[in-house]
Amino acid sequence: MAQYSYKDTILKVDNVNLTLGDKVILENVNAEVRDATRPGSVKGQIVGFLGPSGIGKTKLFEIMAGLLKPTSGNVYYGPDKEPAHPGCTGVVQQNYPLFMHRTVLGNLEIAAVKNYKNADERKTRIFSLLDRFKLRPYQDSYPAQLSGGQKQRVAIAQQLLCTDNFLLMDEPFSGLDINMVEEVSEMIVEIANMNEHNTIIIVSHDIVSTAAIADNLWLMGREKDKDGNPTSGSKIKYTFDLLERGLAWREDIRKIPEFTEMINEIRDLFHNL
Amino acid sequence: MAIMIAIQMAVFLVLWTTSSFRLIPTPMEILKSLQSLIASQNLIYELWNSTWLCLKSLLIATIISLIISYATVIPFFKPIGYLISKFRFWTLVGLSFVFTLITHSGHELKVTLMVFGITVFFVTSMVSIIQSIPKYEFYHARTLRMNEWQVVWEVIILGRLDQVLEVIRQNFAIAWMMLTMVEGISRAEGGIGVLLLNNNKLLRLSDVFAIQLVILLMGIFLDYTIGKLREFFFPYSKLTLEK
Known part of the structure; x- marks a missing residue:
């Protein structure tokens, strides 16, 4: 078990x-x-947020993103307890919306303006993300010319340019084949581990893929x-604390019997959510 | 595609030329009328007059309509956009008297009538485009830390600019259709509509058909030009369409 x-x-x-109403x-x-x-490594947080369709995941997602005001209560970010407001966290929506009238580069430029006032610094950061996400050959393409996977990467890059540490992802595995799910999973882990305070919350129906990379799971019902x-x-x-169970931060997670047991446990719970 | 159109046109021309139905002038008769209209009735000048009137009205109507349509994102202005769109069902003929009193020349009257006629359709189309923008596009802009004015600029104005050109294109067709009626209401300055109405009154059928053909071809040409302008300025607008 990892320390x-x-x-x-x-x-x-x-x-x-x-x-x-x-x-x-x-x-x-x-x-x-x-x-x-x-100890000895940088580990961000990945929370899997699971629940049946129509349970209110999207509404809570919108409240956490500061896009929807709750009737009461609040969501706070960071040690300073900053209340949620639009822009307080990066949000990658399910259909990866991008500005269709801007090229990939244009989409990233407009996202970076608020966080990187210096043009050179902005350019450096944008091109490092283009390289990281293998998007350099498509920098002058319009979103309509990209595949679903490429659009998703542009959408993530765009949010990373204007968020500090938090990223909410709605159904990042939806509609992807097995290879792409693995690629996206690796990318999410890599983004989370870029900074100790990086926190990614994944709203998903895909229990296995989400649990495989999460360190905590929330089940809504x-x-x-x-x-x-x-x-x-x-x-x-x-809630499932995967660190406590020794089921987080492990590359061979899918082969571990305890992981399969936990997935079955979650599946059973799903029927009563 | 071009071959298909050429074949269909050729079949149409053969049927037209060989038809025994004599009420419609033959292509040759129309061509002769066209020559005489150009030589003796100033067809080219009248066509230019009407085209200028139409484009000028379209430009003014576009500016007014865009201001009204964009303003509808502020709740206070929503009813105004809604009200204006309902004026589509109001005939221009009854309005000509009121507009005659408030304008100072025949040209001004025609422009005013055209601008009114275009604006009510333009606002309807633009308001519909704005209202159909999905919520997630606004959310997306807000998550990028844009304030509400930047959201309006990026999502509604810049994001829908290509569609504005499409609305202009559709409204140009409406304006071109209205032209004959408006030029009939105020005959000052002439215009191709007046030419058409005069020849129609004298039952010069081949002249009438020749003028209508000119109106049709000019309309198609300007429609094509606006379509090409859209492709040139907004290359992304056609990327999602199946060829």
Whole structure:
């Protein structure tokens, strides 16, 4: 088992409630991400956020991104407890929206302007990301000329240029083949491990791919009565600390029997979320 | 594609020339009329007059419509955009009297009528484009730390500029259709519409067909030009379309 210790809280979802009309969507959602450290190496955080369709994952995602105001409660970022607001975290949406009227380079330029005032510094950072994501040959292409995978990489690069440490990713494995899932997984791990405070939250239906790279898992669901009818809004019902279980930061994770057992455990829980 | 069009045109011309239905003038009769219209009725000058009127009105209407349409992102201006779009169903004929009182010349009256006619359609199309922008595009811009004015600039104005040219193209066709009617309401300065109405009154059928053919060809040419301008200025606009 890898040596680790938890330090400061770097993201806190504090008693978030959301009611739309007379429908309670989220109820008393509480969760936190703490800085997990490993002696001798830089380890960012990857949280897998799982739950059935229609449970309210996207709404919580939008609240965490500062794009939607909760009815009550708040989301705080960093040790200074900065409340969530648009731009406080990078957001890679499921369909990888980009500015269709700008080239790849143009898309990255506009994202970098706020964080890199110096033009030379900006250029250096943009070209290093273009190289890192193998996008240099496409720098003058428009988004409509890119494949889904290339668009996803541009969308990630764009968010990395304007975010400090936080990145929310909505269904990053959706519609990808096995090879691409592995490539994207490696990329997410690499981004997370660029900085000790880097934190990536992955909203996904793909339990295995998400659990394979996460160090913590959140399962969202509702309380139900004995007939299976929901009696409350959604909340984080279960959390899995993969570090504690010795199932994080391991390259051979998919071959470990305990990992398979945990996946089955999550699958069983899914039926009652 | 070009071969297909050429074949269809050739078949059409053969059918037209050999048709026993004599009410429609033959291509040769129309060509002769065209020659005489150019020589004796100043067709080229009248065509230029009308084209200029149409383009000038289109430019003014575009500026006014864009200001109104972009303003509808502010809730206060939404009802104004909605109201203007409803004026599509109001006929121009009844308006000519009011506009005659507030304008100072025949040309001004025609421009005013055309601008009104174009604006109501233009605003309708633009408001519809703006309202159909998906929420995630705004979210995307906001996550890049843009303030609300930058979001409007990037997503609504720059992001939809290619579609503005398409709306201009569609509204040019509407304007070109309205031209004859407007020139009929105010005959000052002449124009190809007046030429058409005069020849129609005298039942010079081959002249009428010749003028209509000129109107059609000029309309197609300008429509093609606007389409090419869109491709030139906004090369990304056609990338997602199947050829």
